[in-house]
Amino acid sequence: MNALALPLARPASVASEPARAKPVIRLEAVTKIFQPRGRTAPVTALADLTLDIAEGEIVGIIGRSGAGKSTLVRLINGLEKPTSGHVIVDGVVLSELAESDARTARRSIGMVFQHFNLLASRTAAGNIALPLEIAGVAEAEIKTRVDELLGLVGLSVERDRYPSELSGGQKQRVGIARALATKPKVLLCDEATSALDPETTGQILQLISRIRDEIGVTVVLITHEMAVVKAIADRVAVLDEGHLVETGATFEIFAHPGHESTRAFVAATAKVDMPDVLRTRLEAEPIAGGATILRILFSGPHATDPILARLSRSTGVEFNIIAAQVEFIGGRPFGNIIVSVPWSKQTIDTIQASLQGLGLSSEVLGHVA
Numbered sequence: 428m429n430a431l432a433l434p435l436a437r438p439a440s441v442a443s444e445p446a447r448a449k450p451v452i453r454l455e456a457v458t459k460i461f462q463p464r465g466r467t468a469p470v471t472a473l474a475d476l477t478l479d480i481a482e483g484e485i486v487g488i489i490g491r492s493g494a495g496k497s498t499l500v501r502l503i504n505g506l507e508k509p510t511s512g513h514v515i516v517d518g519v520v521l522s523e524l525a526e527s528d529a530r531t532a533r534r535s536i537g538m539v540f541q542h543f544n545l546l547a548s549r550t551a552a553g554n555i556a557l558p559l560e561i562a563g564v565a566e567a568e569i570k571t572r573v574d575e576l577l578g579l580v581g582l583s584v585e586r587d588r589y590p591s592e593l594s595g596g597q598k599q600r601v602g603i604a605r606a607l608a609t610k611p612k613v614l615l616c617d618e619a620t621s622a623l624d625p626e627t628t629g630q631i632l633q634l635i636s637r638i639r640d641e642i643g644v645t646v647v648l649i650t651h652e653m654a655v656v657k658a659i660a661d662r663v664a665v666l667d668e669g670h671l672v673e674t675g676a677t678f679e680i681f682a683h684p685g686h687e688s689t690r691a692f693v694a695a696t697a698k699v700d701m702p703d704v705l706r707t708r709l710e711a712e713p714i715a716g717g718a719t720i721l722r723i724l725f726s727g728p729h730a731t732d733p734i735l736a737r738l739s740r741s742t743g744v745e746f747n748i749i750a751a752q753v754e755f756i757g758g759r760p761f762g763n764i765i766v767s768v769p770w771s772k773q774t775i776d777t778i779q780a781s782l783q784g785l786g787l788s789s790e791v792l793g794h795v796a
């Protein structure tokens with residue numbers, strides 16, 4: 428079973444809340460323009476981006492290749508300065524700091540990388556100790572802290588193993604523990620699960636979610652995978668060609684994706700799709716005596732009601748279920764079902780109006796003979 432499909436225990440209130448009171452990260456009208464060498468035109472990697480991330484939130488930032496995700500990471504951790512606008516982390520305006528101060532400020536941000544970036548010459552414990560040694564923490568204190576962190580990520584037994592003796596998932600656990608060593612306010616995860624298989628991805632995401640619950644760290648997940656966002660993010664921000672095109676509670680983004688780019692991400696992760704045999708026969712225009720294929724999204728207060736049975740009784744129409752799934756996003760049920768019904772304009776209009784009346788959305792996917 429794909430671990431990503433598992434609903435994670437989380438208070439339902441968190442998922443529906445927009446940014447909570449106190450922002451830990453504040454991006455104010457941030458624009459980043461690169462001037463590549465040579466005579467190429469300047470590249471606007473981020474354009475007028477404004478976003479607040481509240482303390483203790485898990486925010487997923489998703490975008491296609493070239494959308495500006497890595498640029499955003501480098502701005503949040505102070506490695507790059509915006510061309511205009513402000514980047515404020517934990518009350519410090521990073522975009523205005525001198526390099527030496529920026530280094531200190533960076534300690535309030537823990538970075539987790541796609542390829543772990545562990546030192547091959549150091550054990551798990553040694554890698555976790557490194558940022559503490561650099562920060563000049565006393566030896567005894569380092570030892571206590573490293574033990575604590577190894578326990579937190581479930582690696583106490585593997586403490587003396589070298590990276591080459593650890594699995595990908597274990598290496599990422601070391602990466603997470605190291606990122607948390609200096610007790611940062613923010614955990615910035617850049618494609619942290621992209622090199623892992625789906626099951627290990629699920630375990631790492633559950634670990635991140637548990638860490639947020641236990642220590643209240645704010646988590647920013649940069650990813651191109653909607654499944655990652657769906658598994659643990661409270662809120663989603665969608666980047667497209669440098670623009671922030673959509674933000675919202677994860678559940679709302681899934682239930683009502685607004686931007687074309689968001690719809691593409693949502694569709695790519697939907698596990699419910701038409702069988703190919705049907706898809707190839709799909710026509711855009713209705714066919715007399717044929718059937719209409721409808722997708723119904725079940726969300727909101729009626730998500731778990733026996734809607735199809737009720738609709739069938741009230742309209743006298745028999746539904747043929749082609750594909751269906753109910754999953755939990757942000758702790759709330761989200762159903763996705765594809766049905767076929769005998770075509771008549773009146774029938775389809777009635778069904779869609781009834782669904783709309785219940786706050787459920789539906790979409791005609793096409794028609795078959």
Ligand SMILES: Nc1ncnc2c1ncn2[C@@H]1O[C@H](COP(=O)(O)OP(=O)(O)OP(=O)(O)O)[C@@H](O)[C@H]1O
Nearest residue numbers: 461462463470472491492493494495496497498499
């Ligand atoms: N140092 C640079 N000089 C010039 N252009 C740059 C530089 N860094 C990034 N860019 C450009 O800015 C845009 C955004 O790049 P960025 O690396 O942030 O995208 P991304 O969303 O991380 O993509 P991917 O998913 O492929 O990693 C791209 O068009 C890229 O070519």
Ligand SMILES: [Mg+2]
Nearest residue numbers: 493496497498
């Ligand atoms: Mg990138």
